[in-house]
Amino acid sequence: MTPAPAEAREVVLRLDGITKRFGALTANDAITLALHRGEVVALLGENGAGKTTLMNILFGHYTADAGTVTAFGRPLPPGNPRAALAAGIGMVHQHFTLADNLSVLDNIRLGTESLWRPGAGLAAARAKVAALSRDFGLAVHADAKVASLSVGERQRVEILKALYRDARILILDEPTAVLTPQEADALFATLRRACARGLSVVFISHKLHEVMAIADRCVVLRHGRVAGEVDTHATDAAALAALMVGGAVSPPDATPGVAGPVLLRLANVSTTPEGEAVGLRAVDLSLHAGQITGLAGVSGNGQAALADLMSGLIRPSAGRMEVAGAPPKGWSPRRAVAAGIARIPEDRHKTGTIADFTLTENAILECYDRPGFARRGWMDWRRAEAFTRGIIARYDIRCPGPQARIRLLSGGNMQKLILGRVLEPGPRIILANQPVRGLDIGAISYVHGRLLAARDAGAAVLLVSEDLDEVLQLSDVIHVMSEGRLSPPFARGTMGAADLGLWMAGQGFAGGADAA
Amino acid sequence: MRLEPIANPTALRQAGLPLLALAATVVAGSLLALVAGADPFATLGLIVKGAAGSKFAALETLNRATPLIFTGLAVAVAFRARLWNIGAEAQLYAGAIVTVILGTGAIGSPMVLPVTVLAAMLAGALVLLGPVLLKTRLGVDEVVTTLLLNFIMLLFVGYLLEGPMKDPMGMGWPKSAALVKEARLPRIVTGLRLHWGFALALIAAVAVWLIQTRTTLGYEMRAVGQNIRAARFAGIPVNRVLVKTALLSGGLAALAGYSEVAGLKGHLTKDISPGFGYTGIIVAMLALLHPLGVIVSALFVAGIFVGADSMSRAAGVPTYIADMLLALALLFMVLAILLTRFRVVRG
Numbered sequence: 001m002t003p004a005p006a007e008a009r010e011v012v013l014r015l016d017g018i019t020k021r022f023g024a025l026t027a028n029d030a031i032t033l034a035l036h037r038g039e040v041v042a043l044l045g046e047n048g049a050g051k052t053t054l055m056n057i058l059f060g061h062y063t064a065d066a067g068t069v070t071a072f073g074r075p076l077p078p079g080n081p082r083a084a085l086a087a088g089i090g091m092v093h094q095h096f097t098l099a100d101n102l103s104v105l106d107n108i109r110l111g112t113e114s115l116w117r118p119g120a121g122l123a124a125a126r127a128k129v130a131a132l133s134r135d136f137g138l139a140v141h142a143d144a145k146v147a148s149l150s151v152g153e154r155q156r157v158e159i160l161k162a163l164y165r166d167a168r169i170l171i172l173d174e175p176t177a178v179l180t181p182q183e184a185d186a187l188f189a190t191l192r193r194a195c196a197r198g199l200s201v202v203f204i205s206h207k208l209h210e211v212m213a214i215a216d217r218c219v220v221l222r223h224g225r226v227a228g229e230v231d232t233h234a235t236d237a238a239a240l241a242a243l244m245v246g247g248a249v250s251p252p253d254a255t256p257g258v259a260g261p262v263l264l265r266l267a268n269v270s271t272t273p274e275g276e277a278v279g280l281r282a283v284d285l286s287l288h289a290g291q292i293t294g295l296a297g298v299s300g301n302g303q304a305a306l307a308d309l310m311s312g313l314i315r316p317s318a319g320r321m322e323v324a325g326a327p328p329k330g331w332s333p334r335r336a337v338a339a340g341i342a343r344i345p346e347d348r349h350k351t352g353t354i355a356d357f358t359l360t361e362n363a364i365l366e367c368y369d370r371p372g373f374a375r376r377g378w379m380d381w382r383r384a385e386a387f388t389r390g391i392i393a394r395y396d397i398r399c400p401g402p403q404a405r406i407r408l409l410s411g412g413n414m415q416k417l418i419l420g421r422v423l424e425p426g427p428r429i430i431l432a433n434q435p436v437r438g439l440d441i442g443a444i445s446y447v448h449g450r451l452l453a454a455r456d457a458g459a460a461v462l463l464v465s466e467d468l469d470e471v472l473q474l475s476d477v478i479h480v481m482s483e484g485r486l487s488p489p490f491a492r493g494t495m496g497a498a499d500l501g502l503w504m505a506g507q508g509f510a511g512g513a514d515a516a
Numbered sequence: 517m518r519l520e521p522i523a524n525p526t527a528l529r530q531a532g533l534p535l536l537a538l539a540a541t542v543v544a545g546s547l548l549a550l551v552a553g554a555d556p557f558a559t560l561g562l563i564v565k566g567a568a569g570s571k572f573a574a575l576e577t578l579n580r581a582t583p584l585i586f587t588g589l590a591v592a593v594a595f596r597a598r599l600w601n602i603g604a605e606a607q608l609y610a611g612a613i614v615t616v617i618l619g620t621g622a623i624g625s626p627m628v629l630p631v632t633v634l635a636a637m638l639a640g641a642l643v644l645l646g647p648v649l650l651k652t653r654l655g656v657d658e659v660v661t662t663l664l665l666n667f668i669m670l671l672f673v674g675y676l677l678e679g680p681m682k683d684p685m686g687m688g689w690p691k692s693a694a695l696v697k698e699a700r701l702p703r704i705v706t707g708l709r710l711h712w713g714f715a716l717a718l719i720a721a722v723a724v725w726l727i728q729t730r731t732t733l734g735y736e737m738r739a740v741g742q743n744i745r746a747a748r749f750a751g752i753p754v755n756r757v758l759v760k761t762a763l764l765s766g767g768l769a770a771l772a773g774y775s776e777v778a779g780l781k782g783h784l785t786k787d788i789s790p791g792f793g794y795t796g797i798i799v800a801m802l803a804l805l806h807p808l809g810v811i812v813s814a815l816f817v818a819g820i821f822v823g824a825d826s827m828s829r830a831a832g833v834p835t836y837i838a839d840m841l842l843a844l845a846l847l848f849m850v851l852a853i854l855l856t857r858f859r860v861v862r863g
Contacts, residue, residue, distance in 0.1 A: 023520065023859075311749065334751035345749060354743040363748035365739070369732045377731050408524060 009036040012200050013089070018067035020053055023134070027053040029224045035169065040191060040201040042215035042232070044208075046244060047411070047438045049221040051204050055171060059091060060082045062357060071169070090162025091171040094178070096154050100147040103139050105129060108161050125164075132163050133198065137190050151298060152183035163199075163253040170270070171202045176210055178298060181501035188214045190200050206244075207469075208237040220244055245441045255474045256492055260289030262311070262325075263343075263429050263460040269278065269319030271305045273484075279304040280309065281484035282319065287429060287460035292451065293489070294475025295464045296500050302484035303464050304346070307433045310462065311343045314338030324428065324484070337366050342427035342459075344418055346434045348411065352418045355407040362406045363421050391420030396446070412443030419450055430454055430461045436470065448474060468497050482506045519858040533856050537848035544844045545837070548560035550835045559831050560733065566826030567819035573826065575710045579780060581811075581818035583608070583789070586772035587796025588803065589724050594765035596805050597741040599648065599758055603662030604769035605793025606669035607640035607742045611770025613673065614639040614783045616681065616692045619699030633716075633774060639666045640764040640770020643669070648762035652755040656857040666793065675790055683783070692784040701779035715773030717811075720768060723808040729766075737761050737771065798846050804853065817842060 013035040020028040028050045035041050045051050058061045058069055061079040069076040071087040100109050109125050129142055138156045146154060155175060162170055172191075172410040176184040191201055191214060205211055209217050212232055220227045220243040228243045273279035280302055287293055297303055308314045309321070312333040321327060323339045336343065345351040353362045364373055364384045373384050388402040395416040399409055406414060415435065422430070432451055436444040451474065455461050465471050471478060478495060480487040480503035487503045502508060520623070522529075546556030568574050587604040594601035618632045643665065651657035676682075677690040701712045728734035736757040739747040748754045776788045782844035799817055803809030 023522075037606055140626075173531070312751070313749065331753065333749055334753070343749075350743070351746055354739055354746050356742050357739070361735070365752075366621050368735055374732045377733060379732055379735060381730075400634045 009038060011035070012037050012072055012458060013202075014070040015058070016068045018054060018057055018069070019065050020057060021065055026224050028057070028064070029489070031221070031224075031226055033219055033226070035200050037200055038195045038198050039216045040195060040203055040214055042203045042205060042211040042218040043221065044205060044211050044218050044240065045221035046206055046440050048440070049244075050224040051221060051270055052173075053224075054221075055091070055173065055204065058089070058171070061333065065123055084353070085165065088166055088168040089171065089415070090165060090167030090169070092155065092158045092162060092173065092175060094174045096158055098146045098154055098157060101145065103143050103145055103185050104149070104157050104160075105142040107146055107157060108164050112165065120188065123493060129160060129164060132160055135193075136160075136163065137193050150183075151178045152180070152186065155179070155183075155187065156190070163194075168198070169200045169202070171204070172266075174206075175203070176205070176207065180298060180504040181468065181497050182505060184210065195411050207467075208240050208244075209469075210319055211240065212237055222246055224322065241441070257291045259291050259476070260423060260458060260460075262286045263289050264462075265320075265322040266309075266316075266323075267320045269309070269316045269321055271309060271314055272317045273305070274314075277304055278484045279317075280305045280486075283484075283486040284468045285486060286463055286489075289428070289458050289460050290455060291462055291476040292455050292461040292474050294464060294471035294478040296468055296471045296478060296504060297466070297481035299466050301504075303433070303480045303481055305484065306481070306486075307346065307431060307464060308430045310429075311345070312341075322515060332483060340421035340425075340428040342425075342430040342454075343436050344415075344422060344430070344432045346437075346464075348418055349416050353406050356405055358390070358403050359397075359406055359409075359417060360388040360402045362417060363391055363402075387424075391417065391424060395420040395445050395450075410443075412439045412446070415439060415447060417441065419447065423454060426457075427454070427459055432461060432463075433464045434466065435463070435467075436467075468500060472497065472500075480504055482509060483487065486510050518861050519854075520861045521858055522856075525856050530856050533852035534849060535557035537845070537852040540848045541841060541845040544848075545841050548837055549563055549831075549833055551839070552835065554833045559827060559833055559837075562827035563820065563823035563831050566830075567823030571814055572709075573822065575708060577815065577819045577822045578710055580822050581814040582711075582714045582717050582779070583772035583776050583792045584799050584814035584818055585721060585796055585811055586775065587769050587792050588770075588799030588814050589717075589720055589807055590765045590767075590769035591796045591800035592736070592803060592805040592807055593724055593728075593768060594761060595741075595800060597737040597758060599651075599741075599761050599765065600659045601644060601662050601762070601765050601769075602797070603644065603647065603657050603665045603793070604660055604765075604796045605666040605789060605791065606662070607643045607769035608773035608776075608783050608789050608793050609634055609669045609765045610639040610643045610766075611636035612773030612777045612784050612788060613676065613743050614770075615699075615774045620693045620694035621696050621776060623699075625696075625698035628696075632699060632778065633771070636770045636774040637767035640768070640771075640773070641766040641780065643770075644762040645759070648759055652758055663706070670786070673784070677784065677786055681784070690786060694783045695778060699778060700782060701775065711775070711779035716771065716775060717814075719751075720771065721807050721811050724764075724768070728807060733757070733760060752802075763765070767830040769796070771854030772796075794845050795842075801846060816845075820845075826834070 001331065011034050015031060018028050018031045031054060043051050053062065055063045060079050060083055063079040068205050072087060076083045076087060099110065105126060108129055126142060132138065133140060138160055140153055140156050140160065146157065153426065159170065175187060179187065195201060203215055214231050215228065218232050218240060219229050220240065222244060256339040266283050269283045270281055273280040278301055295303060303331065309316065312331055312335055315331045328335055328339060349355065367373055373380055387469040391397065392399060392402065397413050397416045399413060406417065430451065435447050435451065439447065451461055463471065463474055476492050477489045478500065479489055480500055482504060483506060487508065520582055542560065545560060549556040549559035566573055567577050571621060586606065590604045590607065590753045614636045615632055618635055619628065623631055644662065647661035647665065651658045652659060677692060681692045683691050683693040704710050704712055704715060728738065736752050739752055740757050744754060772792055776786055781788055795817060799810055799813045801811035820838050820841050824835050827833060828835045
């Protein structure tokens with residue numbers, strides 16, 4: 001199946017010279033992009049490169065300062081969210097917009113049914129959905145409630161929803177972030193079939209190997225500009241990475257760690273699920289000194305509960321937790337800090353820092369009342385500021401100074417301050433929850449380097465990540481989490497991405513999916 | 517039109533906009549006077565003169581500002597920690613009741629002054645303790661509980677003044693017996709109608725400022741107010757901090773009742789507070805919750821009330837203009853705060 005050269009085919013979507021400024025920041029700078037019929041174009045770029053802004057302009061959520069959008073030869077009126085839909089452009093967001101309590105068919109029809117006779121056309125709709133799911137290989141049960149579907153199935157419903165509305169251009173925003181590797185492969189197969197039938201796809205991602213696997217062409221954004229446009233058959237991942245960051249990138253040199261004694265042990269530990277979140281189910285985990293233990297899994301499978309438990313926010317409802325060989329007396333964030341656990345939280349903006357506090361005030365959040373920083377209830381701000389200056393220097397934080405508000409810092413510099421705060425006391429155990437999410441490549445390699453250095457200094461590191469590559473690259477031991485259960489440990493090099501993917505999908509766990 | 521956040525507002529923006537808000541208040545006030553059929557310049561002039569034009573007027577303004585500084589501080593402290601204490605009125609009356617109980621002869625001099633101050637603060641603190649415990653234990657909204665306590669407390673005071681605390685020599689009026697001389701706050705300068713309550717208010721403002729900026733408790737209170745989730749994650753004992761904040765806030769509000777009874781009136785009536793607890797919210801907001809700013813905004817608010825009283829007698833414009841001026845000042849100030857942090861963009 002060799003398609004005709006892209007240039008020979010009809011241009012279905014054209015973005016021409018799109019420019020959007022937010023104050024001093026130019027989020028999109030004269031971006032030009034053409035999408036042909038039946039092709040997959042990847043929009044590749046780091047966080048903050050301007051991908052989301054561009055899509056918001058396409059869908060009329062923002063108005064561009066300059067430039068035009070043309071779909072199927074007709075200009076789209078700016079600032080009108082309905083125009084893009086009417087022109088046949090469908091979008092599948094990272095976070096799905098489905099009603100859990102409705103069936104698949106109802107979700108797909110929602111908003112298209114007649115106001116006067118809501119039941120009319122049900123049979124026709126069912127037939128259309130059946131035809132679409134057969135043609136595009138999107139197998140879902142039309143009468144199943146969405147609540148009972150897996151994440152991969154929900155994504156299929158979202159795609160069907162767009163196709164049902166006669167979308168001829170499909171925009172997928174980071175579609176694989178919530179999928180196992182096997183589910184991602186299934187998605188790619190679907191996209192290829194769809195393209196063969198004349199659909200055009202814009203695939204937004206920052207994962208290089210996926211872009212290489214699915215896209216025909218790749219448009220790389222950097223700092224709001226088109227850094228390059230390449231044919232994926234004529235390039236490789238390293239070249240794309242260099243385009244993305246504007247220079248060559250070297251992966252961290254992760255030599256294996258030397259396992260020491262167990263510093264944290266969970267034996268048969270369960271936690272109470274909170275609301276929709278998944279709790280831990282009879283988890284056995286040992287964190288060894290001098291090792292990075294990677295925790296892989298699709299997000300929302302109990303990683304948050306494990307992180308909360310190690311952070312001191314929740315306690316086990318059953319089972320036994322031992323920190324440094326003994327069950328802790330009482331368990332709270334304060335006790336966790338006192339027990340030598342460095343906690344890098346998942347959300348550095350909402351949990352890790354206080355936006356309107358200065359760097360100094362943020363640096364001492366966990367130690368403000370320790371001797372040295374406070375005496376009889378009075379703060380010693382000079383000591384606190386000296387401490388912060390030390391962190392700024394040692395962790396290479398780019399900032400106006402210790403008195404600057406932390407909200408002015410970039411994500412990478414914010415994360416460096418958190419690293420400094422938790423690593424300065426020389427922790428024995430480190431919980432790194434999504435430590436590089438949303439960071440640029442420079443900051444990522446810095447954070448990874450620090451974690452490896454802490455490991456080599458004898459700390460036991462738990463690395464929680466949704467990025468399988470990150471887990472495989474850094475971990476000495478890997479566990480997989482699925483529906484609150486933890487897999488046995490796998491040593492470095494014994495498992496590939498595909499093997500882990502099966503565990504992520506819930507296979508291999510003793511007792512099956514409904515063991516509680 | 518949309519609002520776009522400003523990352524780093526300039527000093528000019530931060531200082532200029534509040535001044536602009538003040539100017540807008542003056543302009544709007546002139547229009548109000550015009551509507552009332554009076555010369556706007558003369559009206560505003562009379563307000564200023566009535567508030568600060570003579571020694572008597574200035575002292576009257578300081579006296580009126582005293583309870584407002586206390587209630588303003590009470591609100592500022594609580595709001596800083598995102599504890600929405602709308603009940604300064606109830607805490608004020610709690611302080612006033614205790615002042616009367618202890619000040620009408622229950623305790624002999626010379627201990628009566630310090631003991632009464634501390635007991636009044638404790639009473640106000642306890643009034644807010646209930647709502648804050650309901651909030652931290654059961655998640656009950658403190659806006660509702662503190663607001664409703666105001667009415668309960670006012671009815672309770674009415675009962676006391678008609679019953680157990682009624683002055684037997686009071687010719688049947690619903691008022692308490694008078695404080696003994698030793699329990700009264702003396703005047704700062706003999707012969708001038710300004711009592712030590714004002715000095716106490718200034719001391720309280722400085723103390724609150726020191727607590728907020730220099731102590732671990734102040735740091736904790738600000739952290740809880742700015743981001744309760746991050747504070748809890750970092751190990752700050754959030755509930756304990758909220759209880760401490762409530763005790764401090766309630767105690768400060770009670771000092772308003774104490775100083776009105778012991779400094780100004782000498783006895784308790786049902787109307788010692790014409791809404792000082794509620795006006796304290798305006799005072800605190802105008803001061804952007806800064807404890808030292810509370811002094812300035814309390815003087816401003818008191819000046820408008822006192823000045824409008826005297827202007828009304830001279831110019832025939834109703835005193836309601838004072839309430840309207842305050843409401844306008846608050847609205848303009850809130851707008852100014854918004855515009856220091858956001859700019860309005862079209863499209």
